[in-house]
């Protein structure tokens with residue numbers, strides 16, 4: 001190469017995938033890995049029902065499913081989704097207000113890259129990596145965050161949010177993830193209304209990532225952004241990766257609320273659409289499938305059964321871990337993740353777990369000999385000693401040490417066994433050098 005061509009990155013990495021490299025290395029040494037790291041139900045053995053496959057086979061017979069679609073997406077599907085929003089009654093949109101992307105990951109990248117570099121979006125901490133990485137990449141400056149408080153069930157610190165919005169004039173928008181990844185927290189209607197009010201008072205717009213909005217359990221109730229937004233400009237992000245579940249379809253969309261209410265917001269949305277135009281369109285086939293699957297007589301029951309299963313696993317995890325000393329454990333009430341926090345000062349750089357295989361032991365010791373976060377050290381030892389693969393909480397851009405795991409195992413008994421092992425090993429690890 002004539003000169004160094006790679007663009008400098010932000011130095012931040014997507015740890016959910018990164019840990020896979022380490023786990024794969026351990027499989028070479030014979031470790032049987034239990035994947036609790038990535039939110040892919042298919043990967044964890046979810047069986048797609050026959051009726052859903054039949055719907056897709058039928059669409060495949062239609063040649064149109066092989067073609068490009070309009071830039072913003074298939075018209076009939078956007079009309080169908082707009083109608084769902086309008087039925088909620090608080091805000092009215094039409095199909096022009098819906099824009100499809102190649103997965104929400106793509107929508108997230110577009111949403112932040114279309115914002116002026118000096119304008120910032122404040123986001124929860126910890127936060128789902130894709131949002132934070134995209135926001136930091138667009139601004140080349142550290143993020144603005146509001147705390148999700150593990151000592152208060154992971155609820156957001158609204159006072160901190162308001163105070164930061166007031167004092168940082170660069171903040172133009174607020175991100176809410178509801179239900180939340182990585183915490184499994186479900187926002188109450190009351191809190192969400194307060195956030196809408198902050199946006200109204202300071203002339204901000206809202207981004208609500210509602211990927212998991214229909215996956216709520218343990219009797220919790222929440223509302224959609226479309227139920228409470230009133231006349232504040234906002235975007236709801238939704239997709240089918242988790243709900244159908246069909247993450248490989250790479251299909252998600254933005255619902256734009258109150259496009260006409262603010263000229264500056266309008267320019268911003270137009271910038272997103274113009275960017276999208278240069279890419280022609282997003283995946284056609286999954287868009288064609290959306291109304292057919294959501295309207296299918298089996299759909300709601302299928303989704304409800306899955307939700308009941310996540311609820312069961314959320315309670316198994318909570319009951320297995322809640323009495324473990326050194327841990328702060330909150331029950332997840334939505335999505336399919338749970339984040340557990342280590343008590344302050346319970347971790348250090350001397351703790352270990354016994355690993356029998358000398359090659360694996362050497363590998364883990366090498367990984368942990370570098371200066372790494374204490375929770376990452378725990379995660380590597382846990383992986384080497386038990387094969388259980390979780391994600392360090394600090395990789396969700398928080399200084400709070402902990403780990404995130406998924407609630408996706410199909411076998412509840414196996415999951416209970418994994419949770420018991422996790423509980424035992426946590427204590428053993430911490431007490432190895434306390």
Ligand SMILES: Cc1ncc(COP(=O)(O)O)c(C=O)c1O
Pocket residue numbers: 039102103104105106128130177181209211239240241247250251252
């Ligand atoms: C909160 C949240 N938003 C967005 C995404 C991205 O989903 P996709 O790109 O598969 O649509 C995920 C995936 O885990 C997520 O958890």
